[in-house]
Amino acid sequence: MTAKTSCTSADAVVKKRASAGKPAAKPAPAGQIAAQKGATKKTAAKQARTGKPTARMVSAKPAGPARTAAARSIAAKAPVLLSGGNPQIAKGEGDAPVQAYIAAMPDWKRALGQRLDALIVEAVPNVHKAVKWNSPLYGIRGQGWFLSFHCFDRYIKLTFFRGASLRPMPPEPSKTAHTRYLHVYENESFDEAQFVAWAKQASRLPGERM
Template sequence: MSTSGTLSVQRVEEFVLANRVIRAPDYRKSHDEGVQFTDLDRGLQWGADVVPALQGLFRVERDPRDDRPDGWVGFARHWRGATLQVEFDEFSDPSGSDAVLVVTGVFGRAGTETITDKTVGEVALPEQVPTEGEWRDRRKRYEAARRSDDTDGATAVRAYVAALPGWKRDVATRFDEIVGQNVPDVRRAVRYHQPFYGVEGEGWFASFSAFSKHVKLSFVSDSYLEPRPPAGSGPERQALDVTETDTLDEERVGSWVRQAAAHPGMGW
């Protein structure tokens, strides 16, 4: 990933409220024993815990590890008393579009005065802990920003693709190119933690997601495509699973893209 500028607590919050934060495909999460999160049953959640934490970091610094030359690490107190350690990169597209923050990992840390991290050493914790109401208000601000967002999500999609490993990145890159070639005015966005493609004002017609052994190219239409993709359970869930050894039939995929874009199956 390419990075630009210097990140600060305020800058990270600006990313969140501009809806310019995504979760990396290999996003990792864990927590120390006894750490509790907003939802006591479900544990650490993106919307309930990570997003509010990014709006309330008390420390941000470069990740000193050699294998993360472009990485950053931030710390935020959680309203239940723990500390969230968030790792992220700032992705800047060569086109000059607005940068995107890519979160690669979140870790819940126990401690009341300090925590000791093997990466950055001892971290002194502020005494002030946000209230549950303040935490909830942060989430509401983010949700409002998402509802009112009208920015082009091309950079977010490219950041997601750049974070994929090896052959999966190659497949995703080519699919993104095929979509762009067949639908020149395509609208891109990262929704539900995966890239989506849509027609402005009409709806979303395609997406993709990466799994351990394949990349799933999905088509969302209000009618079946011709010929029907080999996977899926209905017009709105038609798909092609691409493995490392598969050769992508670009002509057929392009045809599916055009058909789906003519009849998007997911509302705007």
């Protein structure tokens, strides 16, 4: 009776697995189980020694000083030089845009621009500055502009908006009767005393409204 019951149970198991379409699972070999247990123990021991997970974690490194400086250098692009090497500077009031223009002047013109700016401030301490049409302007606040300069290939053009009223008159004529120019070339003597005298005279005349 017992043998018959065992056979019936075994037949039921076989039929159930056959209907599922799956072969009977085979137990893993004893050697494979031992190897898996050994690897697990080694991993746990390594984590205990180092305090770190065995999986390699990739984290983003902060940018070093060299990378940061390079990024700043790329971001701070040099101003565009227009025809004649004249810097392209955004329009603005005050000393800051004028200094940005002067800093962007190419070659020998930069040193001359710095000197011109210093002489104008010396001659007219209350001078008001601005950059318009890519040229620095000097004037008296509320009274208009009396002086400007602009870079060309071989020289810097100084513009006295009421130059015809100055004594002596600046040498270069203009299309407008009251404006006179002074051209300053590289390696050419520049009469600073005369320039300061012109700047003082010009600051006392009615300024150009722009």
